[in-house]
Each structure stands twice: as structure tokens, then as C-alpha cells.
Amino acid sequence: MIFPYYVRLIILCFASFYVAHTAMWLAVRGFASTGLRIAQTMRPRMAAQFLFAVRSAPMVVSLFLVAGFCVPSYVWWEPNIAGERVGWICLAAALLGISVWAISLVRGGTSIVQTERYLRRWIRESKAGDSADLLIVRDCAAIMAVAGVAHPRLVVSQQVMEALSDEQRAVAIRHEAAHRSSRDNLKKLLLLLTPDVLPFCRGLAQTERAWARFTEWAADDEAVDGSQERALSLATALVRVAKLGVRPAPAYVLSSLVNGDEDLRARVDRLLRKPAYAERPLQPLAAFARNAALILGCVAGTLLLWPESLNGVHQLLERLVQ
């Protein structure tokens, strides 16, 4: 099929993203179990960050490859002529690229809308103002959670408030505050936005589950911060809150992050052993900026040291487009 210059650029971007992403995804999938073993040797916060980086690597690296090499090589080397043929393989790869992105964007968008809807309901029920950070809801549901991304709020049901003693409540709030300060909901959203290799195929769920487990452990450590008393209070709070409710069927990212009863047992056992001290909080934005600068530096360095690389990429793109 014949397409004009800019449409061809868009097709090439999606196709090359899909090809690069699939290759990276397969590499990460192969590395997943080794990655988990490596993570187990780290402290929870670091392990969570490592697994998050592993999980999002295919998307991040592919985006940088497209933005850093494919687009410049196309603009630099491709003559702006009226129209050129695009092969079926390239078109199929582009369509797959578009569909995996569309699905992940819809998934992320839906999660934001749904969460906001619940937050509005909770704000209304708690009669707290729009800017309130703590929402105490009279719902019967046993919930204690940090909800939302842009302005995360602590939502606690009256039932949980009544079930916990002052110490247990305080340490549970510290746990939630740790989730809030490390922006775990934002990371959850980013994981939801991470495209899959095939539409509706979630192949790295094990890494996501492990990431979630380590974020819980990290929040536990931050709440407890080396105090045996606080560890006991948190363990009691976990069991009491678990006793208040009924487990729903597993749901992707939110509850599939928890491996059922064994996860609760592991958390309580961990708290009853020597309680860990809080790790130095990592600055997620600073870490992102550092990693982005690193990748951009690599792209710029490659282009400066090996200017022919653009030509090489262009030849690869030519093959892909045919």
C-alpha cells in the first residue's frame, strides 16, 4: 500500500516500536526468574525499584530507540517524496503496536476514572472537603488504603477504625503513608500503562506480583522502623483487618499482586522476626530523571561516536518497510 511521507513515519514508529518492544520483552521474560532471584538478595525498597525497572524496561528502551534512532534516521535519510509503498509485515507490526498501546492506554485511563469515581463517593460519604487527606467512610467494607494518583488520600472505613487499637491504627497509617510517599499508586498506573507484547496477553505478571510484594514489605519496614512493638502492632492490625472481610476473586494488578494467604503469612512472619529499619526513601522523580538522562546520554553518545548508526538504522527501517 502507498502512504504519504508523514503517515509512513507514524507507521514506521509503531512498527519499529513493536519489533523492538517484542525483542526486549522476550529478553526480559527470559531474565524474569533470574531477576527475581537477584531481587531477593536486596532490601525490599531496592528490590521493588529493581523489579519496576525490569518490568518497564521493554517499553522505556523501545520508546528511546524509536525517538532516538528511528525518527531521526527517517527524517535525515528519507527523501520527502510524494508516496511510497509500505509492506504488509510492516503494516501488521504497526497495527499490533497501535493495538497494544491502545489497550494499555484504555486500561490506564479506565483505572484513573474508576478510582476517581470511588474517591468522589468516599469524599461525599465522609463529608470531608475536597482537599482532605484522610477520609473516614461509614461503609461496611473493611478498607484501609491510599487511593488516587495525583492527590493520594488515605481512606479508612469506620469498621477498621473501631477494630484497631490506637497503636495499631498509628502503625497502619505509617504503612499507608509509606505507600503514599513512595508514590506506589503512580507506579501501579505506570505498570497498567505498560504495553503487552500481544493484545490481552499479560506475560510478566510474576514480576508484577513480586514488585507488589516488595512494595508491601518496604512499606511495612518504613512503618515499623526497627521497633519490635510497632512490628507486633502492625502484624496484629494486618490479621484484624483480614478478619473483617471476604476475599474477592483475583483481579489484575490490584489483588493479583497478592498471592493469597501465603502473602499475609509471609508478611506477619517477617514482622515477627527481627523488625527491619526503614530504608532511605528513594526519590521517584529524581530516579526517573537520572535514568532518562542516562538513556538520552547513551543515544547521544552513540550518535556522536558512530554517526553512521543513523544510516544503519535507516537501512533496517527500509527492510522493515518493504
Place this chain on the structure above:
Amino acid sequence: MNHAVNNVSSDDQASDRQVMLGPLELEVMDVLWNSGARNVREVVKRMRRELAYTTVMTTMDRLYKKGLLARELDERAFIYSPKLTRQEWNRRRAGEMMAGFLSGPEESRHLLLSCLVDAVGSHDSQLLDELETKIQRKREELANSNQK
């Protein structure tokens, strides 16, 4: 002579699907939870506001059909009693609500929440008891070592 009127289908109804209660139904349940088995006339007397006998009777009949009340015929009047304690009711509502927003339709599965206990649950009650015992033992150990 007392006649137990058991309705098996209403039992199933209550356990199998979500039961939503309106404010008046909750008020009636409150009266029965606080005062135990009562007939309609006694419930009318105990309500916080003045309501017609027929209104309360209809409400209690609805609660019976929802499987939340049991009733026995005592001479000419039904005696109603709650089938669930207040705690059991709260627990069930909690479960229904959590199940509703965590495992409901596809779009509600991706809420951006960080829960204290994710998927709070019908964790095996034996496991929860076992964990509680462990915590208690640890607490005692700690108390003993502090005394020494």
C-alpha cells in the same frame, strides 16, 4: 402452638446474592438486633419514629423474603427474629462491597489503591487464628524478656 415457617429459598437468596437494605429496613433490623425476636406490633412501638403498622409489616415481610429474618407463627401473629447477628451482617456487607469493587466488572479491577491488606479476605480462618496465636506468643516473649 408454634409453627416454624422456614423458607429454604429465602436462605439461599440471602447467601447467594447481594442484599441491599434501605434506611427503613436497617431501622427494623436495628430494633430486632437490639431487642431480639418481636412481632410487628412490638417493633412498631420500638421504632424511633411513628410509622403505620402496615408499613412496618410490609418491611418485615420484605426482610423475611430477603432471607434476613426468620419467622414463626405464634397464635395469630408472626414472631420475627434476625437470622444474622449485626456483626455477621456487617461482615457480609463488607465482603460484598469489597468483592464489588475489586472483582466486579473488568473496568473496576484496576483501582489505584494501596491497601493495608490487599484483597482482605476470607483468608482461611484457621490461618488467621494461627497467626494471632503466633503474635500473642511473640508478645509474651517480649514481655518476659523486658521483665528480666
